[in-house]
Amino acid sequence: MEDPTLEQALDRLDEIAIRLEGGDLELADALALYEEGVRLLRVADTALGAVEERIQQLTPDGEGGRVEPLPE
Amino acid sequence: MTWDLFSSAPRPDPKGGAGPRRPSDEELAHAVAGAEADGVLERPRPREDWTVSGVNAAARRLVEGFFPPLWIVGEVANFTRARSGHCYFSLRDDASQIRCVMWRDDARHLPTTPAEGMEVRAFGRITMYEARGEFQFVVSSLEGKGEGLWKLALERLRAKLEAEGLTAPARKRPLPRVPRTIGVVTSPSGAVLHDIVNVVRRRAPWTRIVLCGCRVQGEGAAQEIAAAIRRFGKSGVADVLIVGRGGGSVEDLWAFNEEEVARAIAASPIPVISAVGHETDVTIADLVADLRAPTPSAAAEAAVPDGKALARDLVKLEGRMTGALRARATDVRRALAGLATDMSRATDRLVARRRDRLNASAHRLHALSPLAAFERGFALPVSDTGKILRNREDFTPGLAFDLRVRDGSVPVRVEEE
Numbered sequence: 001m002e003d004p005t006l007e008q009a010l011d012r013l014d015e016i017a018i019r020l021e022g023g024d025l026e027l028a029d030a031l032a033l034y035e036e037g038v039r040l041l042r043v044a045d046t047a048l049g050a051v052e053e054r055i056q057q058l059t060p061d062g063e064g065g066r067v068e069p070l071p072e
Numbered sequence: 073m074t075w076d077l078f079s080s081a082p083r084p085d086p087k088g089g090a091g092p093r094r095p096s097d098e099e100l101a102h103a104v105a106g107a108e109a110d111g112v113l114e115r116p117r118p119r120e121d122w123t124v125s126g127v128n129a130a131a132r133r134l135v136e137g138f139f140p141p142l143w144i145v146g147e148v149a150n151f152t153r154a155r156s157g158h159c160y161f162s163l164r165d166d167a168s169q170i171r172c173v174m175w176r177d178d179a180r181h182l183p184t185t186p187a188e189g190m191e192v193r194a195f196g197r198i199t200m201y202e203a204r205g206e207f208q209f210v211v212s213s214l215e216g217k218g219e220g221l222w223k224l225a226l227e228r229l230r231a232k233l234e235a236e237g238l239t240a241p242a243r244k245r246p247l248p249r250v251p252r253t254i255g256v257v258t259s260p261s262g263a264v265l266h267d268i269v270n271v272v273r274r275r276a277p278w279t280r281i282v283l284c285g286c287r288v289q290g291e292g293a294a295q296e297i298a299a300a301i302r303r304f305g306k307s308g309v310a311d312v313l314i315v316g317r318g319g320g321s322v323e324d325l326w327a328f329n330e331e332e333v334a335r336a337i338a339a340s341p342i343p344v345i346s347a348v349g350h351e352t353d354v355t356i357a358d359l360v361a362d363l364r365a366p367t368p369s370a371a372a373e374a375a376v377p378d379g380k381a382l383a384r385d386l387v388k389l390e391g392r393m394t395g396a397l398r399a400r401a402t403d404v405r406r407a408l409a410g411l412a413t414d415m416s417r418a419t420d421r422l423v424a425r426r427r428d429r430l431n432a433s434a435h436r437l438h439a440l441s442p443l444a445a446f447e448r449g450f451a452l453p454v455s456d457t458g459k460i461l462r463n464r465e466d467f468t469p470g471l472a473f474d475l476r477v478r479d480g481s482v483p484v485r486v487e488e489e
C-alpha cells in the first residue's frame with residue numbers, strides 16, 4: 001500500500017492520540033495503536049524533511065497536459 | 073485617463089484637444105478647389121442632367137476628400153448590434169446627430185456595448201452611404217469617457233456572475249491543509265513565480281511546484297489563462313492553484329476581468345487563490361476565486377503550511393501518545409493490583425465462611441456427643457459385663473454396677489427391697 005500523505009499521516013496521528021487518551025481501550029488495542037502511531041510519526045518526519053529541488057511545468061498534451069521539469 | 077488600446081486603426085492624438093472643429097466657409101472653398109484640381113470633383117454644370125447615383129458618388133468623394141480620419145465626441149443613441157456583428161448607432165450633441173456604423177472586426181474589441189446616452193469619443197472616417205444618400209461616420213474605435221466603457225463592462229460582468237451565485241462567500245472552498253503539489257498559472261518570466269518559489273522553499277520545502285506558463289496581458293491572454301486553469305483541472309496534478317500576475321495598469325490587468333477567466337476559475341475542481349496586481353487592485357478573477365491574496369507571496373503563505381509549526385505538532389503528538397500509553401499501563405497495573413486485593417479478600421471471606429461452618433458443625437456434633445451429656449450431669453450405668461443398663465428391670469435388687477460420670481466411674485449397688 002502506498003505511504004500515506006503528510007496530511008493523511010497528521011490526521012491519523014491526531015485520531016490515534018485522541019483514542020489512546022480515551023482510556024477505554026484494551027491494553028492490546030492500545031499497544032497496536034501506539035505502534036501504528038510510531039510508524040506514522042516516522043513517515044511524517046521523513047516527509048517534512050524532504051526538499052523538492054526542481055520546479056516542474058505542465059505542458060500541453062491532450063487535455064490534461066504532461067508534467068516535466070522546467071528548464072532553468 | 074486611459075483610452076482604448078485595442079483598435080486596429082492608427083489614429084492621431086489631438087494635443088490640447090478643444091471641442092470638435094467646424095470647418096469655415098473658407099476652408100470648405102479651399103477643399104472644393106483642391107478636389108477640382110485633383111480631378112476628383114467635377115463641378116456640377118447648370119442644365120446638365122445628373123443621375124442620382126452620380127450625385128451621391130460625387131458627394132461621397134467630396135466628403136471623403138475633405139475630412140481626414142478624426143475623433144468625434146458625443147452621446148451614444150440607439151446602439152444596436154446586428155446578427156452580422158456590425159453595430160449601428162447615432163452620435164448626438166445638443167443640436168445635431170450623425171449616423172454611425174462600426175464594422176464587426178472593429179466592434180469585436182469593445183469591452184461592452186455602450187449604454188444609451190453614454191458620453192463617448194469615436195474615431196473614424198466621414199463618408200456617404202451612396203445607395204441611400206446618407207451622410208455617415210464609420211467608426212473604427214470607440215471609447216467611453218473616463219474609462220466608462222471598461223467600467224461598464226466590468227460592472228455588467230460582475231452583476232452577471234453575482235446573479236449566478238459565483239461570487240458568493242459560501243461557494244469559497246477551504247484550502248488543503250498540507251498540499252502535496254501547488255500549481256501556478258502566471259507568466260514564466262515574471263516575479264510572481266519567483267516570489268512564490270521563495271516562500272514555498274522557506275515554509276514548506278517538500279511541496280512540489282508545477283507551473284503552467286501563459287501570457288498575462290494583451291490579446292489572447294485571457295484565453296491562455298483560462299486554458300491553463302482548465303488543464304490543471306483535467307490533469308489533477310495540483311492540490312491548490314495560484315493564478316496571478318504582477319502590478320500594472322487597468323489594461324494590463326484586463327485579462328483577469330474577462331468572463332472566460334472568471335468561468336474557468338469558478339469551474340475549477342481545484343481551489344484557486346488569485347494574486348493579481350497590487351494590494352489595491354481588484355479584478356473579477358479575485359471575486360470568483362476561493363481566496364484573494366494581496367500579493368503572490370501572501371498567496372504562497374496561504375497555500376502552504378509552516379513546516380516548523382508542523383514539526384512542533386509532531387513532537388506534541390508523540391508526547392500525547394506516549395503519555396496516554398503510560399497512563400494506560402498505570403491503569404492496568406492498578407487494575408491488576410486491585411484484582412489481587414479483591415482476590416485475597418474473596419479468599420479470606422471464603423476461608424472465614426468455611427471456618428464458621430466448621431465451627432457450627434463442631435458445635436452440633438459436640439452437642440450430640442455423649443461427652444456433652446456427661447457435661448450436663450448425666451451419668452451412664454454400665455454393668456460389670458460392660459452392658460449399658462437402660463431399663464428399670466435391668467436394675468435387679470442387690471445388683472452391683474458402675475456409674476460412669478464426667479470424670480470417672482462410681483461403684484453402685486441397687487438397694488435390697
